[in-house]
Amino acid sequence: MQNIMLSHCYHFDTKADYYFTFQNQExxxxxxxxxxxxxxxxxxxxxxxxxxxxxxYCIHALEIPDDKIYGTEMIGNGLLEIVLTDISKNELNDDWYINLSRVSA
Structure with missing residues (x-):
């Protein structure tokens, strides 16, 4: 079983209206x-x-693999927060991840 670090590095870009955070553990x-x-x-x-x-919506419209979705929540004024988990470095170049980066940017 792999230990997961709980510290996070948050970045908030007010122009793009998105949060992007990731933790890197191997x-x-x-x-x-x-x-x-x-x-x-x-x-x-x-x-x-x-x-x-x-x-x-995440699975069908954004084509995110369901095993990568940790949770979702509506926050603020109609904003959908999507928490993904167990993302490997190789998946950062997958079409679904690139598309998600675009639509949230």
Whole structure:
């Protein structure tokens, strides 16, 4: 079993309206993204009140692998916080991760 460090380094860019944080412990990282614009066809009212719908949005609209989603939460004024876990350095170049970086930036 691998030990995970609990210290985090946060970066908040007010222009881009996203948080990005990761911890580096050998190969695994944790990332937090905040998305404020949603794909058409998704009911933002449902996203606000239902964590299952939030995770479905992450899996289907953002194409995030479900085993990488640690949790989701609506914060602030209609912002979706997405916490990813067990991200390897190789996955930083995957299409889904690059896309998530773009839509949250």
């Amino acid at each position: 190969k695994n990282m944790e990332s937090i993204f905040v998305v404020k614009k949603f794909e058409e066809g998704w009911d933002t009212e449902e996203l606000i009140h239902d964590t299952f719908i939030q995770e479905e």
